[in-house]
Amino acid sequence: MAAIKPSVPKGTRDFSPVEMTRRNYIFETIKSVFRKYGYQQIETPSMENLSTLTGKYGDEGDKLIFKILNSGDFLSKADSAALDARNSNQLTSSISEKALRYDLTVPFARYVVMHQNEITFPFKRFQVQPVWRADRPQKGRYREFYQCDADVVGSDSLLNEAEFILIYDEALSTLGLKDFTIKINNRKILSGIAEIIGKPELIVDMTVAIDKLDKIGMDGVVNELLSKGFTQEDVDKLEPIILLEGSNYEKLNKLRYILSASTIGLKGCEELETIFEYVNRCKLQRATVDLDITLARGLNYYTGAIFEVKTNETFMGSIGGGGRYDDLTGMFGLKGLTGAGISFGADRIYDVLQELNLFPDSVAQTTRVLICCFDKAGEEYALPLLQQLRAENINTELYPAGTKIKKQFDYANNKGVPYVIVIGSDEIESGLLTFKYMESGTQEKLTINQVLTKVK
Amino acid sequence: MAAIKPSVPKGTRDFSPVEMTRRNYIFETIKSVFRKYGYQQIETPSMENLSTLTGKYGDEGDKLIFKILNSGDFLSKADSAALDARNSNQLTSSISEKALRYDLTVPFARYVVMHQNEITFPFKRFQVQPVWRADRPQKGRYREFYQCDADVVGSDSLLNEAEFILIYDEALSTLGLKDFTIKINNRKILSGIAEIIGKPELIVDMTVAIDKLDKIGMDGVVNELLSKGFTQEDVDKLEPIILLEGSNYEKLNKLRYILSASTIGLKGCEELETIFEYVNRCKLQRATVDLDITLARGLNYYTGAIFEVKTNETFMGSIGGGGRYDDLTGMFGLKGLTGAGISFGADRIYDVLQELNLFPDSVAQTTRVLICCFDKAGEEYALPLLQQLRAENINTELYPAGTKIKKQFDYANNKGVPYVIVIGSDEIESGLLTFKYMESGTQEKLTINQVLTKVK
Numbered sequence: 001m002a003a004i005k006p007s008v009p010k011g012t013r014d015f016s017p018v019e020m021t022r023r024n025y026i027f028e029t030i031k032s033v034f035r036k037y038g039y040q041q042i043e044t045p046s047m048e049n050l051s052t053l054t055g056k057y058g059d060e061g062d063k064l065i066f067k068i069l070n071s072g073d074f075l076s077k078a079d080s081a082a083l084d085a086r087n088s089n090q091l092t093s094s095i096s097e098k099a100l101r102y103d104l105t106v107p108f109a110r111y112v113v114m115h116q117n118e119i120t121f122p123f124k125r126f127q128v129q130p131v132w133r134a135d136r137p138q139k140g141r142y143r144e145f146y147q148c149d150a151d152v153v154g155s156d157s158l159l160n161e162a163e164f165i166l167i168y169d170e171a172l173s174t175l176g177l178k179d180f181t182i183k184i185n186n187r188k189i190l191s192g193i194a195e196i197i198g199k200p201e202l203i204v205d206m207t208v209a210i211d212k213l214d215k216i217g218m219d220g221v222v223n224e225l226l227s228k229g230f231t232q233e234d235v236d237k238l239e240p241i242i243l244l245e246g247s248n249y250e251k252l253n254k255l256r257y258i259l260s261a262s263t264i265g266l267k268g269c270e271e272l273e274t275i276f277e278y279v280n281r282c283k284l285q286r287a288t289v290d291l292d293i294t295l296a297r298g299l300n301y302y303t304g305a306i307f308e309v310k311t312n313e314t315f316m317g318s319i320g321g322g323g324r325y326d327d328l329t330g331m332f333g334l335k336g337l338t339g340a341g342i343s344f345g346a347d348r349i350y351d352v353l354q355e356l357n358l359f360p361d362s363v364a365q366t367t368r369v370l371i372c373c374f375d376k377a378g379e380e381y382a383l384p385l386l387q388q389l390r391a392e393n394i395n396t397e398l399y400p401a402g403t404k405i406k407k408q409f410d411y412a413n414n415k416g417v418p419y420v421i422v423i424g425s426d427e428i429e430s431g432l433l434t435f436k437y438m439e440s441g442t443q444e445k446l447t448i449n450q451v452l453t454k455v456k
Numbered sequence: 457m458a459a460i461k462p463s464v465p466k467g468t469r470d471f472s473p474v475e476m477t478r479r480n481y482i483f484e485t486i487k488s489v490f491r492k493y494g495y496q497q498i499e500t501p502s503m504e505n506l507s508t509l510t511g512k513y514g515d516e517g518d519k520l521i522f523k524i525l526n527s528g529d530f531l532s533k534a535d536s537a538a539l540d541a542r543n544s545n546q547l548t549s550s551i552s553e554k555a556l557r558y559d560l561t562v563p564f565a566r567y568v569v570m571h572q573n574e575i576t577f578p579f580k581r582f583q584v585q586p587v588w589r590a591d592r593p594q595k596g597r598y599r600e601f602y603q604c605d606a607d608v609v610g611s612d613s614l615l616n617e618a619e620f621i622l623i624y625d626e627a628l629s630t631l632g633l634k635d636f637t638i639k640i641n642n643r644k645i646l647s648g649i650a651e652i653i654g655k656p657e658l659i660v661d662m663t664v665a666i667d668k669l670d671k672i673g674m675d676g677v678v679n680e681l682l683s684k685g686f687t688q689e690d691v692d693k694l695e696p697i698i699l700l701e702g703s704n705y706e707k708l709n710k711l712r713y714i715l716s717a718s719t720i721g722l723k724g725c726e727e728l729e730t731i732f733e734y735v736n737r738c739k740l741q742r743a744t745v746d747l748d749i750t751l752a753r754g755l756n757y758y759t760g761a762i763f764e765v766k767t768n769e770t771f772m773g774s775i776g777g778g779g780r781y782d783d784l785t786g787m788f789g790l791k792g793l794t795g796a797g798i799s800f801g802a803d804r805i806y807d808v809l810q811e812l813n814l815f816p817d818s819v820a821q822t823t824r825v826l827i828c829c830f831d832k833a834g835e836e837y838a839l840p841l842l843q844q845l846r847a848e849n850i851n852t853e854l855y856p857a858g859t860k861i862k863k864q865f866d867y868a869n870n871k872g873v874p875y876v877i878v879i880g881s882d883e884i885e886s887g888l889l890t891f892k893y894m895e896s897g898t899q900e901k902l903t904i905n906q907v908l909t910k911v912k
Binding site for chain 1: 543570580588622858
């Protein structure tokens, strides 16, 4: 067989040992915070029925779903007319019944509906699994990537929103971030603003425009608003709202004044105030909470508070986000289940920690001690020592004999092993092991018990 | 939109919180043993190029690979002749470039070849990821399941085989198994046996037959051998070998006598003896090691020692297996890399632990303390306490106020929460919290510091 030069599909990645230890460090930190807050892990299958996913992500989303070809003689059940017309779109559903998960939210909704009789509500679940999207790959955008979500369903208490702020604060502070902002807004406030301007039907255009303030500045926003059907009078009303300044409470007070004629707008202010009250009873570690009226997120989805998290230490898009939605499971026939959720952007957090040099050195250390020897006698002497070290939960390897000692040291260095024990005939005779510190290159003679004390 | 009654594709599963804690317990135990022995984790993409996988698993295997339909107008590049002839098989490669991972071995081989210049050999890697097979689903056989593999490449030392025995022993003992057997054989011994009988060309038929000894008994094996082209004389020679008894060393001595005319057979004996010597220098916890001449496994793949693990506490197929192979990466053009690997059957281990009631109770406990209150004042009083408990790494939840206390207790019981704190107006006034032990139903009044001491 001719050798194939192997590659991975574009947009996908191998994770090598050092990357894995770092990714695990991020995921384990986030998961342990989720658990500390009472969230429980679930997993759903990588493949869902195509009908479960279709129509949930809009037309553009549907195109990005990876479909799985039916097994066996799939053409025998294929739509003949579509085949003859070479119509890929029309053919798909007759040759593909299953598809890869596009996000974790729709599978979670499907899960809740299927398992509703076993679940005790409020149900606080977290889920950390890969998702797949047939997007055009580019820097920072992959066709396979992990999502890292926590959601609560069956509770309308704003305590949940407050706890999400605490979760972001604790997880990101634990990961070593020193300055980050949790932006918060409320979809009801955005509705209220559109209402008092008298253009409720233009709410999507309005929020899409003001969401760009950071990127295109106030002039850009004004131009976009005018081009979308807002009048100069509308813009004059909007501008002071968009440019609202002060503390969160000052902003809230001004908003309440501006929105005094909008019931829904005032409701949004009240919700945010309650969330702030909860959070003020707690001590945040490193997070700043900032009411940001320009924050929009996927409007058709969220109905209450919305969040987005940004680090202030380096330039990077959002590293997390979420919000409240009124109806998660209606698409599968279970109405009236309200919920709220957040998500961490693991790939971006990885890049931030990398750039700020925040991965602890210990994270990359997998093996702590390497035992090197010269021959079979050395190996046999080493084996009980190896077991002693491992019994103390010290990750230890014995390098198979027959390789030059220099190469064994190289192995230790390449693998980031900090300590090496060398066993030759002297060591076997005296019981004193040569113990080498790989970073400094110094060494000393130690008994196995002294080694255990050093390494622990 | 009409509500769809949702389901998952057949052969796939949701994992609910209790199942997840148990699965995590198994995976974390095995992973931490892999790490202790110097194995490092990697992950590869769920999808590989179809050409990477095709032809590696035999014709039957190829049919079981899940193919991913190309995105967009896939028919525009489809094989027209195959379309017109409605030939599914012929069409596939023109409408599908990617496929889901079928096992972890071929992706690992692909990984080693692609990353050969960054890897320090011997390379000890482990990998725990799902694989997908379009098999007919049945009890215990799924279309999506996790594999849990450790392999070392670039070392021909038999120390690696000995360490696999130690890994099985430590991982399964740690999981609470008290009586299990690691069966070991050597492909070279099987070749030697076929050689001395004078039927080397029938080695596959021979091993397939004797592999069934447990199931069909000696008579069945004899009938099968005779039907496959072995003579009565051959069978007379084989029978005492198959029925070999005694300690591992006694069996080895007899085999050496029987195989004295076969160089390859003697080499197999020598390899096993070296492995036993290594293992004898170590203390095994619960495992029995048993030289089993009827153990065959995938013959076309392995070239040296082979393993299979069975629990003796309940009836269950193999819960692990592996062996040495001479050429992992040749299929991708990198020759001469020898390796050895083992695998744990996580789903079966789950069933065994379940049946033997070996999951520790603590595994299912996610939240340790639930704080219950009656109103907003209770919530506000509770929040700093909640933070105090969490600061001590105690998983704690605050149930949102406004729900009857009975329902809050039900929530704690359903979630397996052992302790509940109740905060009403008395508790707020006195600072003495009502602390309830959910299992016994008893309660007492405690300060927050006393609670912390109790729970830690």
